[in-house]
Amino acid sequence: MSKILIRGAKVLGGEPQDVLIDGSVIEAVGTGISDEGAEGAEVVDAAGKVLLPGLVDLHTHLREPGREDSETVLTGTRAAASGGYTAVFAMANTFPVADTAGVVEQVYRLGQQHGYCDVQPIGAVTVGLEGRKLAELGAMHESAAGVTVFSDDGKCVDDAVIMRRALEYVKAFGGVVAQHAQEPRLTEGAQMNEGVVSAELGLGGWPSVAEESIIARDVLLAEHVGSRVHICHLSTAGSVEIVRWAKSRGIDVTAEVTPHHLLLTDELVRSYNPVYKVNPPLRTQQDVLALREALADGTIDIVATDHAPHPHEDKDCEWAAAAMGMVGLETALSVVQETMVDTGLLDWAGVAERMSFKPAEIGRAKGHGRPVSAGEPANLMLVDTEYRGSVDPAGFASRSRNTPYEGRELPGRVTHTWLRGKATLVDGKLT
Amino acid sequence: MQRHLISAADLTRDDAVLILDTAEEMARVADRPIKKLPTLRGRTIVNLFFEDSTRTRISFEAAEKRLSADVINFTAKGSSVSKGESLKDTAQTLEAMGVDAVVIRHGASGAPYRLATSGWIDAAVINAGDGTHQHPTQALLDAFTMRRRLVGRDAGIGQDLAGKRITIVGDILHSRVARSNVDLLHILGAQVTLVAPPTLVPVGIETWPCEVAYDLDSTLAKSDAVMMLRVQRERMNAAFFPTEREYSRRYGLDGDRMARMPEHAIVMHPGPMVRGMEITAEVADSDRCTVVEQVANGVSIRMAVLYLLLGGNEPAVSHTRIEEK
Numbered sequence: 050m051s052k053i054l055i056r057g058a059k060v061l062g063g064e065p066q067d068v069l070i071d072g073s074v075i076e077a078v079g080t081g082i083s084d085e086g087a088e089g090a091e092v093v094d095a096a097g098k099v100l101l102p103g104l105v106d107l108h109t110h111l112r113e114p115g116r117e118d119s120e121t122v123l124t125g126t127r128a129a130a131s132g133g134y135t136a137v138f139a140m141a142n143t144f145p146v147a148d149t150a151g152v153v154e155q156v157y158r159l160g161q162q163h164g165y166c167d168v169q170p171i172g173a174v175t176v177g178l179e180g181r182k183l184a185e186l187g188a189m190h191e192s193a194a195g196v197t198v199f200s201d202d203g204k205c206v207d208d209a210v211i212m213r214r215a216l217e218y219v220k221a222f223g224g225v226v227a228q229h230a231q232e233p234r235l236t237e238g239a240q241m242n243e244g245v246v247s248a249e250l251g252l253g254g255w256p257s258v259a260e261e262s263i264i265a266r267d268v269l270l271a272e273h274v275g276s277r278v279h280i281c282h283l284s285t286a287g288s289v290e291i292v293r294w295a296k297s298r299g300i301d302v303t304a305e306v307t308p309h310h311l312l313l314t315d316e317l318v319r320s321y322n323p324v325y326k327v328n329p330p331l332r333t334q335q336d337v338l339a340l341r342e343a344l345a346d347g348t349i350d351i352v353a354t355d356h357a358p359h360p361h362e363d364k365d366c367e368w369a370a371a372a373m374g375m376v377g378l379e380t381a382l383s384v385v386q387e388t389m390v391d392t393g394l395l396d397w398a399g400v401a402e403r404m405s406f407k408p409a410e411i412g413r414a415k416g417h418g419r420p421v422s423a424g425e426p427a428n429l430m431l432v433d434t435e436y437r438g439s440v441d442p443a444g445f446a447s448r449s450r451n452t453p454y455e456g457r458e459l460p461g462r463v464t465h466t467w468l469r470g471k472a473t474l475v476d477g478k479l480t
Numbered sequence: 481m482q483r484h485l486i487s488a489a490d491l492t493r494d495d496a497v498l499i500l501d502t503a504e505e506m507a508r509v510a511d512r513p514i515k516k517l518p519t520l521r522g523r524t525i526v527n528l529f530f531e532d533s534t535r536t537r538i539s540f541e542a543a544e545k546r547l548s549a550d551v552i553n554f555t556a557k558g559s560s561v562s563k564g565e566s567l568k569d570t571a572q573t574l575e576a577m578g579v580d581a582v583v584i585r586h587g588a589s590g591a592p593y594r595l596a597t598s599g600w601i602d603a604a605v606i607n608a609g610d611g612t613h614q615h616p617t618q619a620l621l622d623a624f625t626m627r628r629r630l631v632g633r634d635a636g637i638g639q640d641l642a643g644k645r646i647t648i649v650g651d652i653l654h655s656r657v658a659r660s661n662v663d664l665l666h667i668l669g670a671q672v673t674l675v676a677p678p679t680l681v682p683v684g685i686e687t688w689p690c691e692v693a694y695d696l697d698s699t700l701a702k703s704d705a706v707m708m709l710r711v712q713r714e715r716m717n718a719a720f721f722p723t724e725r726e727y728s729r730r731y732g733l734d735g736d737r738m739a740r741m742p743e744h745a746i747v748m749h750p751g752p753m754v755r756g757m758e759i760t761a762e763v764a765d766s767d768r769c770t771v772v773e774q775v776a777n778g779v780s781i782r783m784a785v786l787y788l789l790l791g792g793n794e795p796a797v798s799h800t801r802i803e804e805k
Contacts, residue, residue, distance in 0.1 A: 240589075248684035251589040251613030251659060256683065321590035321597075365598075367567055369588035369611065 052076070053470065054087040058095035058431060060421050062397025068100060070427040073469035077423050093465065095431050101401045103135025103428035103466060105408040105417050106378065107198070107227070107305060108281060108353035111137070111168065114155065115144025120358040120448045122159035125378070126166035128356070128447035130473035132378040133430035133463040134166055136409065136417040137356075141173040142203040148173035148184035150192035157194035165473045169414055172196040174215045174226060178204050183215060190222045197413040200227035202281055203328075205263055207233050212267060216276040225303075225411060227279040228267050230288070231329065235259035240369060242315040242330040250318065252368065255330045257285040264288050268295035268302050277301035279411055282355050284310045284329040286339035293348045303411050305353035306340050308377055308384035313337075313453060323364045323371030324453050327357070344403060345394040351408045354381045358449030376447050380440060382432060383459035390434075391460060397434075416469070427470035436462035446479060484596040484605040485785055488616040488664040493640060496667055500624050501637055502784035503777070509546060510780065519787055520549035523580045528570065529608075530556045530586045535751065536608050536618075539775070540583050543782035549790075552579075567591060571600040579603045581790055589613035604789045612654045618750055619660035621781040623668055625774050626705050629746050642669030647699050649675045649731055650709030650758055651720075653682050657709060657750045662690050673699050677731065679720045696731055700740045707748040708733050708758045724757060734760040738768065746770050 053070040060066045060078065067082040068075060069090065077086065111125040120128075122139075129137045139156055141147035147156060153170035160168025172189035176182045178201045189196040199219060206212045206228060215226050236259045241247050243254025264280055268291065271278040280292065283304045295302045309327065314334050317325045325331060343349040357374025364371050385404065389395040395403070409418025419425040439458045442450040466474035473480055482490055491499075509515055525544045527537050537553065544551045554574075556566065567586070574582060581604040584592045589611030596605040609615040627636040630644055646665055652658045652674050665672050672690035674681070685692055693699055700706065711727060721727045738747060747759075747769040755761045763769060 243683050245684040245687045248682035248688070249659070251611050251656060254683055321593045365568060367586065367588045367591040367594045369590070370567075 052087060052090035053093060053467070054082065054090040055093045055095045055100065055431070058098055058100035059397070060100045061401050062099050065096070068421065068429070070467065070470045073427055073471075075421065075423055075425050075427050078421060097435060098431045098433050098464065099397050100421065101133070101397065101430055101432065102405040102418060102421055103430050103468065104133045104382065104404045105412070105414055106134050106137040106354050106356065106381070107351060107408040107412050108202070109137040109139055109356045109378065110142070110358065110374070111139040111156065112143065112358060113159065114152070118360050122156060122168060123163045123165070124446060124448040125356070125358070126160060126163055126168060127479050128376070128378040128445065129166040130466045130468070130479060131446045131463065132380070133382055133432060133466050134378060135428040135430070135466065135468045136167040136169060136414045137378070138169045138171050138198055138412050140202045141171050141200060142178055146173050146177050147171065148176050150185065150188045153189050153194040153196050154192050164468070164471070165479070166468060167414070167417065169412060170194045170196055171198045171200050171202070171227065174199045174201045174206050175211060180204065180206055180208055180211060183211065183218065186215070186218055186224065187222065190224060197222070197224050198227055198279070199224055200229065200281065202227065202229045205229050205231040205233060207263070209266060209270065213270050213274060216271055216278060217274045220276050223413065225277050225279050227281050228263065229281050230260045230263035230267070232259040232263050235262070239330070241318045241326070242332050244315065244333060246315045246318055252318070257287050257332070260285055260329055261287040261291055264291050268292070268300050271302060272298070272300045277303070280304040282307050282310065282329055282353065283340070283349060284332050284336065286336045289339050289343040289348055293343070296348065303350040304348070305351045306344055306349045307355045308352060308381045309375060309453060311337060311341055311344070311388040312384050317453070321368045323366065323368050324375065324451055326368060326371050326373050327375050328373040341388055341392070341394055344389060345399070351403050351411065352381065352385055353408065354378050358447055359451045360449060364451050374451065376445070376449055376452050379445055379447060380452060380454050380459060382463060383461040386434060386461040387459055427467050429467045430463055431465040433462045433464050434460065436460065438462065483789065485616050485789060486593050486596055486605065486607045487614045488619045488660040488667070491664065491667060493667050493669070496620070496623070496664060497638060497640055499620055499781065499784050499788060500627055502788060503624050503780040504633070504637060506783040506787070507777070507780040509783070510776070515546055516548060517546060518548050520544070520547040520790055523790055524550045524552065524578065525581045525583060525786065526552045526554055526574050526579050528554045528556065528574070528582050528584045530567070530584070530591070531609070533585050533609065535775070536585060539778040540608060540782050542779045543786060546779070547783055547786055549786070567595065568598070568600050571595055575601045575603065581606060581786065583608050585609045587611055606785060606789065609656055611656065612659070613656050614660050615656040616660050616664070617778070617782055617785055618657050619664040620785070621774055621778040622661055622707065622748060622750070623664055624777045624781050625748065625770050626746070628777070629770065630704055630744070640668040641665060644670040644704045645673070645702055646670050646705045646707065647673045647675055647703040648707045648709065649696060649733070651680045651711050651715060652676045652685070652709070653680045655709050661707065662688050666690065673703070675699055675731065677721050677727070680715070696737065697740070700737055701742070703741055703745055705746045705748055706733065706741060709750065710752065710754055711758050713754070713757070728757060732758055732760065733763050735762045738763050738766065748774065751775070
């Protein structure tokens with residue numbers, strides 16, 4: 050493979066440096082890498098841009114198998130590459146459910162075959178996501194996909210005994226259970242955050258306590274059995290307090306927040322536009338501010354997209370009939386820049402920590418979330434942080450267009466992504 | 481006035497009074513031997529009902545026919561409405577047929593708003609009840625009934641309900657009637673108190689322009705009107721309250737309670753009533769109970785709304801004002 054010399058990039062937002070890629074690994078990082086060492090290298094002018102390790106998304110829905118009309122592994126990984134990602138964890142709620150070694154291997158192999166982004170399948174915790182019987186967690190771990198993260202995402206593992214057993218069982222191979230915290234009885238008929246806006250609109254409320262009570266239970270279970278638990282898409286100020294308490298107590302808990310929960314509030318639901326319908330629902334401004342603060346101080350460990358593609362017809366209807374979810378891979382970094390970097394809450398090294406190093410560590414993604422230094426795999430991305438432009442879903446690589454940001458101005462534009470030294474995105478265009 | 485009527489909260493005080501005044505004129509038509517005006521001749525109105533409601537549909541239909549509009553009834557219940565396409569598809573079908581107004585009843589909150597704002601259709605949209613959100617013509621007919629009874633049929637012209645104290649009792653959480661009435665009565669200057677067990681009061685109610693109480697007895701003596709809402713028996717199974725009897729004891733309106741209301745105070749109910757549950761037969765059949773009047777007034781109100789929204793062939797009561805807005 051040929052060499053690539055990235056000139057003058059602000060590595061993790063620091064002073065400009067050159068990065069030389071040789072084949073699939075980083076050969077050197079420093080100032081003024083001599084032309085000799087870089088002879089024959091393709092030169093990428095990265096002046097003014099920020100270089101980060103390839104982003105890692107611990108929470109993506111690729112929809113294949115089963116809902117290829119919304120997304121496929123190919124279109125989803127192309128969207129990921131567009132957003133600066135080099136690895137995504139694909140959620141298990143496909144058709145069939147990813148609850149066997151066969152399904153997870155299929156998804157894993159499709160990712161490898163397409164070559165835009167490593168796809169690390171997440172295995173279901175229970176058979177068919179039904180919450181009754183543990184899926185073959187060990188077999189999925191031992192498969193070619195090497196599953197380490199298990200989740201019934203979309204549904205909560207609400208049975209305390211099943212949750213306890215899952216937490217215990219995955220200790221055998223260092224796995225983690227990622228919980229979609231939603232007490233099912235408290236959210237029957239739920240359409241949006243329960244509060245002032247839901248009262249007025251007459252839409253069924255999804256109370257914060259339905260999330261918080263499950264998180265409280267699960268951190269206590271994790272403590273009791275000495276396992277690690279990961280909280281998916283945490284969305285309320287109260288959840289932040291519980292995770293903060295759990296961490297102070299030494300409980301092995303990690304948590305993620307989605308970009309949309311860092312930016313949008315339930316006031317948007319007044320439009321009854323289902324593009325804002327998501328689970329967990331958009332909360333209040335007070336929650337948004339608490340989530341930003343928690344992400345800044347490390348209480349929330351990572352940003353995960355919960356990229357949830359849906360075809361047009363599932364959103365172009367009345368609110369109650371619409372599917373829940375929004376796409377996020379291609380706008381995640383821009384939203385994080387707007388809400389965390391441009392507000393001064395986080396620097397770019399902090400973004401790298403929360404969108405690459407830490408998610409890779411939680412998911413045990415080999416070769417991802419590594420330092421930008423010699424000898425490491427060349428999983429990298431460049432972002433033009435000065436860019437300002439409005440979001441145009443027509444240009445998305447994702448098969449679906451259900452973004453809440455259509456027409457909204459967001460900062461930052463990912464220009465390049467390299468997966469093990471192979472460019473997947475060049476000047477904003479997929480290869 | 482706006483082009484659509486989606487929520488009572490969208491009305492200004494003047495809009496609302498104009499509708500009530502126009503309804504008084506429309507009510508006179510009902511007293512004539514031939515109960516028909518040529519106002520909406522040549523206009524096509526569709527009653528698009530995705531949810532059963534014979535009473536509301538018939539009321540709209542009567543209003544439309546008295547205004548000489550061409551009426552199409554479309555009942556979508558039973559068709560596959562599991563996904564939303566049918567609303568959009570139906571809307572576009574109606575649009576293609578050149579419909580001037582759509583009166584929509586839908587089980588999903590926000591469906592009429594979607595219909596009016598999504599570009600699926602150009603027709604005027606009138607919300608005839610959406611989920612647990614709004615039912616603006618119900619609130620208007622209630623306000624019309626209150627104004628007639630508490631201010632006076634002729635004395636009420638041009639007047640609002642300033643200073644009147646209205647108590648609404650029952651399942652506030654699931655009631656589009658309550659939401660619409662709180663909005664409209666506030667706009668008309670009345671003071672509203674909602675009374676319900678705490679389980680039937682929505683979280684987030686604190687921003688509503690009204691008071692909330694859990695005790696019915698303490699509010700009766702200071703009420704000019706008490707509106708009883710229907711309580712569905714299935715709420716009991718969902719643990720909103722322990723038993724039907726306990727609900728009736730605490731929140732039902734019987735003769736003893738009615739006796740504690742001021743002499744001029746009226747009892748209202750949007751119907752259909754569950755006698756013995758939220759209201760006793762004694763109260764329902766008393767001359768203080770306005771249920772039957774409310775039904776009659778509903779036709780006048782709906783005539784007024786259709787007339788004002790669709791701008792008839794003849795000059796409206798204050799047509800210029802509407803044009804200016």
